[in-house]
Amino acid sequence: MVVTPPQPLSNPRALRTRKSLFDAAAKLFVSQGYEETTMADIAAEAGASRRTAFNHFPNKGDIPMMWVRQIADHAIAEVESLTRDDLVEGVRGYFRVISEAVESQPELSRQMMLGWTAALGPALYESQLLSDVTPFLENAQQNGQIPGTVDIAVAARALSDVLQGAVFRWVREPETVLHERVDTAIALVLAAVTSPR
Structure with missing residues (x-):
């Protein structure tokens, strides 16, 4: 199994959502650590649903x-x-x-x-x-x-x-x-x- 990054997006709305989720994750990783941050935390910080977060990042890794x-x-x-x-x-x-x-x-x-x-x-x-x-x-x-x-x-x-x-x-x-x-x-x-x- 080879781990690959999320695929590039072309839809502007999807790009904004992914960026918002990524920025929220980065902020939380710095403030509370990678291990302590959940996908639910990331979704909440970004103002998105957990489902949306998992659609963009199937796992935190x-x-x-x-x-x-x-x-x-x-x-x-x-x-x-x-x-x-x-x-x-x-x-x-x-x-x-x-x-x-x-x-x-x-x-x-x-x-x-x-x-x-x-x-x-x-x-x-x-x-x-x-x-x-x-x-x-x-x-x-x-x-x-x-x-x-x-x-x-x-x-x-x-x-x-x-x-x-x-x-x-x-x-x-x-x-x-x-x-x-x-x-x-x-x-x-x-x-x-x-x-x-």
Whole structure:
């Protein structure tokens, strides 16, 4: 079984409802904790019915999945808005934006990571980041920035795993500077990926 985030919506009313439920969940996770927050609490905070809440988020663990997707979408938009000839640096920028976003709201990020873990995210979850990073790496390989002998799927997974590990350590050790730790680790992986074989 693979855990996936809620599907994108196109209906404006449904989008507003989902955003209202997500915002209510985020507020409650910060104020009372992920474990102590129920779907009924989220529905009440959003002014929606429990049925509506469950229609948008079939279980509470879907909310952290959406949180990850929103951060990743923001990172893609930031990186794509820049004019970059260096696709490898674009990958590094993508992870930098994500780690800075996580770090900017420490308690929300902590609660979302706890929720993701409670929903068996690490065991069942195929990283959404792989589909974001893989095209950057493939383009970099086509442009000669990454040797043709590099397995892009392995490289993308290594980069995703580095971020995940750094975030989990940061949740346990919040006094560390997450974006610096992530940037250093991502740079090491990219240096290995771009080295001539």
